Amino acid sequence: MRQDAMPPEVRSRLKQKIKREAAKLGINLTGFANVERWKEYHDLPEEFWPQTIWPWSRMVVVLGVQIYLPMLETTPSVVYSELYNTTNRMLDECAYQLANFLNQKGFRAHFFPRDCYGDISVLVKKPEAAFSHVMAGRYAGLGTIGMNHTLLTRQYGPRVRLVSVITDAEVHPDPVLTEDICIRCGQCAKRCPMRAFAPDGGPVYAMDKHRCAGYHQRLKNEFRYPCGLCTAVCPVGEDRKRYGASSVTEAGIAHCQNFGSRNAVE
């Protein structure tokens, strides 16, 4: 159906169908942003806007899956590393299938893969990706940006991984959250092993991305990439309430960090 001929109730039904399809695929969070929001908020250079790259794009559907807190809390470990890889595979597959679903309904659609920086060795030299799913998540109403530069959601705090489907299917966008979810407790900065964060009076910490990426390179060589401690310690999120202050014992952390990961190269 032509976009300009799509009545509001049809748009609304289409949005519900997309949400149902995403939920069937195992997606935990789905949000909708119109591409105008990249221009309206102007957080990113124009070359990073979806409509600059694909001029026909009208909406970005942002999909999120949760990071299981008990696995993340063992980081850096082979346990979290495998979880990270699993969420990445799942996100790309779900985004592929959702884009396919939209194609079959006659819309243009494809996805921006979840990382888009090639390899950690590239990130060490140039610490940015081709697309910010974090910013897309904010524009799609899924959360707000925390002091630690991640997307903080009410459901999972920053423990969510994201991917974005780009489409010309125009549905009603979700409202951008106006109330800040970050409680500015400073735990992320305090617990960062690389001291990558520093207050500079801005809405987020100044971040030494090269330090963070350099540490990740080391962890990758030790088969226990990535770090993510600044997301593990964040007190925000319903998942945190479920597990309390800590979900894993100190002995358990040591076990997961030493088995099949760090010791493999010592």
Ligand code: SF4
């Ligand atoms: S740990 Fe605290 S300061 Fe850091 S992002 Fe979470 S709520 Fe914000």
Ligand code: SF4
């Ligand atoms: S991922 Fe690790 S090294 Fe990087 S900022 Fe977060 S806590 Fe620090």
